[in-house]
Amino acid sequence: CLFFTFFNCTVSQWLIVFPICHTDNILVFPTEGSHWINMDILLQALHSRGHNVTILRSSKSWYIKDDKSYYNTITVPVERSLDQNFITKLISETIQFQRGGLPITNFLHLTFGMLGIFLEAHEAVCEFVTAILDDKSLMRNLKDSKFDLLITDPCWGGGVILAKYLNLPLVYNVRWLIFGEGHLAIAPSPLSYIPITGSGHTDKMSFLERVKNVMLHVTNQMHNYLVVTQTYQKLCDKYLGPDNDFNLLALNADIWLMRVDFVFEFPRPTMPNVVYMGGFQCKPAKPLPQHLEEFVQSSGEHGVILMSLGTFVGEIPADMTNEIAAAFAKLPQKVIWRHKGDRPATLGNNTLLVDWMPQNDLLGHPKVKLFVAHGGTNGVQEAIYHGVPVVGLPLFFDQYDNLLRLTERGAAKMLTIETVDKDNNFLKAVEEVLTEPSYRINMQRLSRLHRDQPMKPLDTALFWIEFVMRHKGAAHLRSESYKLPWYSYHSVDVVLFLLTAALLILLIFVGLVRSCFRLCFKRKIKSD
Known part of the structure; x- marks a missing residue:
């Protein structure tokens, strides 16, 4: 009896952590390089849970190999891509520049000089997305496959547009957006104690460091605007219609699987649909060769x-x-x-x-x-x-x-x-x-x-991916703040309204006081 009681309790607890899952079809729009390495681990875990995984890759893919036992691939012909030569050339030039330049010139080079290179990279991604969306046969097959979910890394914007086009729930394997760290876009991020990537600051900043932090944030916002308007927004206008703003679509993901935790990251505000899976790729060591x-x-x-x-x-x-x-x-x-x-x-x-x-x-x-x-x-x-x-x-x-x-x-x-x-x-x-x-x-x-966590980071990520598939999204966890213009988000319009109202009340009060004084003065003159 004790054995069966223990067995039933153990199974019940296991089912609470991992509900019985059904086979789902998952579409993946990945990113090359080290980003693919951790995405690959996530896909292997999803396959082990019984899900069917399909990956969209370019014909010039560097890291993402053709069909493996745990995923299928759809290879799309392209003329150019973010291949090994492009990345290694970029890195080599960066190292040489940093070794030969002054700190201020290095900062200017990384901030402004490389903008053209990043723009070229995003244009290559857009060509890949265009090749997908213009292939009528491929799009028909994608729609007929009845995918339950799209997973992407939003440091490139192609997966965002494809998810909207196919009307699929969207999950991010994320740390970076096109420009800047993911938290900055989705969660309240006071620049007084949240350092911008590239600032070299911690969460304890002096006045001048906070000035630099704000300036760097404004620069990143300018870069993001330039890159998006020149690349992804054009795709949105062409394939989704002019009423779809890419920046809003990018913030509309159901779940953000964030590749950090607060052992590593500085403490900061967060949101209900941000799930932390830092270190999910880590595992106990196996014997060495x-x-x-x-x-x-x-x-x-x-x-x-x-x-x-x-x-x-x-x-x-x-x-x-x-x-x-x-x-x-x-x-x-x-x-x-x-x-x-x-x-x-x-x-x-x-x-x-x-x-x-x-x-x-x-x-x-x-x-x-x-x-x-x-x-x-x-x-x-x-x-x-x-x-x-x-x-x-x-x-x-x-x-x-x-x-x-x-x-x-x-x-x-x-x-x-x-x-x-x-x-x-x-x-x-x-x-x-x-x-x-x-x-x-x-x-x-x-x-x-x-x-020291109640669940392993990878198990947490799997739970929330399957949660989105079970419920066809997670809209109840998304804040509506991302739809607000900046002046509404920061209540600038409310402050201006209240100041205007206060000013009107003050003017009315001053006018009444002046009228009272004039009336009293006239009565005094008459009495004299």
Whole structure:
């Protein structure tokens, strides 16, 4: 009896967390690069739950492979795409510019100089969307497939337009919109304590930092307006009708699966349809391949350092590579370095170069002491999950801000491209993090906080995706604030009305007082 009671309770609790699901058809409009890596994990989990997954990909897709066991693909012919050459060229130019410029010129280059490059990238996405919508046979098949949901990453706007065209509920796998972080668009975001990405600020800002924060926010809004009007709004006008504003459509998603949590992110206001799944791609480490396990074990008591600059970076300048390799050669630790390109001339016997490595499994190995990383969201979340301190070398986009959050919590030491190869800065940073216990203590504390949740982040994401499919959307969780113009959202019109009313009342009161004085004055004259 006790066994059956326990069994029934356990099953009941499991069903509460994961209701019995039916097979649904899910359409996916993904993004290339590291964004695809975490989307792929989400799709595998959805397939394991019995759902049918179909992916729209371009004929020049870089990361997204053709049909796999857990998804089907629809390949759309295009002339150009965000391929590997485009991304690597962009990164190479960014690194060279940052190393040769002053801070102010770097800021201006990243803020204004790269606008044309981003515009070109979004134009390529629009050409892909146009190829989809102009293919009558394909659109007929998509409609006949009776999809229950569309999942997209809104850093590119194509999925937003397609979801509206097909009239499908929309779920975001999101951190970034076209310009700026997702919270800024959907949730109340006071600029007094919420730093704009690229500002380099924390949630504790001085007056001048707040001035810079506001200016950067205005600049991002201008960029967003220019890119949207030149690209996605034209598609909306052509395929959805002129009454559809792209910015409003982008804010109309049912659920925002946010790839952060508040162990990592600074505390801030949020909304009912924002679900936090930071670290959902993280999992316990699996055994290493034999050659890696032998190399790791050979490190003895000193342990191992991992270095990876992410999926986008093929190689860094030779002089920087040689400086890093020379620093590693002076350490007693063994080093596993994900590196492409020429072998550094200063490489030591303690360093193993690899084209690819099982990063999650290595970070979970007890002998790994340090992670040298570029600060991408996936790598930062894996470091937090496994409690490994970080020496950060940010290259572009959000990486500086990601590492800043770890640095602010005492779990990382950050360098810059301009200073990494000067005055032994890299070696000093690595030795500091290895020898100062507080870095590991702080990171392990973050790991405990991250893991202490009622549901795993991936399970939370799956629940809310299936929730949207069960209920054909989640309109009851969406605030109507996004439909308001800025002056109504901030009650500027109400303030002006009340000030005008107060002014009128004051003028009337002054007029009455003056009339009373005049009347009294006239009576006094008559009595005299």
